Amino acid sequence: MRIWGDYWEAVALDYLKAKKLKIIKKNYNCKVGEIDLIMKDKDCLVFIEVKYRKNSDWVSALESVTKSKQRKIIRAAHLFLLQNKSYKDWNCRFDVVSIEGDEQNPKIEWIESAFY
Numbered sequence: 001m002r003i004w005g006d007y008w009e010a011v012a013l014d015y016l017k018a019k020k021l022k023i024i025k026k027n028y029n030c031k032v033g034e035i036d037l038i039m040k041d042k043d044c045l046v047f048i049e050v051k052y053r054k055n056s057d058w059v060s061a062l063e064s065v066t067k068s069k070q071r072k073i074i075r076a077a078h079l080f081l082l083q084n085k086s087y088k089d090w091n092c093r094f095d096v097v098s099i100e101g102d103e104q105n106p107k108i109e110w111i112e113s114a115f116y
Helices: 002-018 067-083
Strands: 022-030 033-041 044-053 091-100 107-115
Touching (some): 002 033, 022 067, 044 067, 067 091
Parallel strands (some): 044 091
Antiparallel strands (some): 033 044
């Protein structure tokens, strides 16, 4: 459900802003995929996948970022960079924010350079 996705992306955004990252774009959509958050961390452009699971009985939020999903995010990032030439010389990385639990007690894990 998109409303819950938006809610947890906002939770992740607030968490990352508190860690001094600056928002560039939310929900970047293109023909090859979507990137939940694009942020700046000092001199690095960060493409962030946000994953939420109420519980991890079957698959954790982090484990749900499959190789296939990673490839889509990487392709979308390439397209973003082609469309936004001002970032062409920036260092880039791919992070994952994993959130598990409920609204009252979410467990947030930020994995920097989660994949390449």
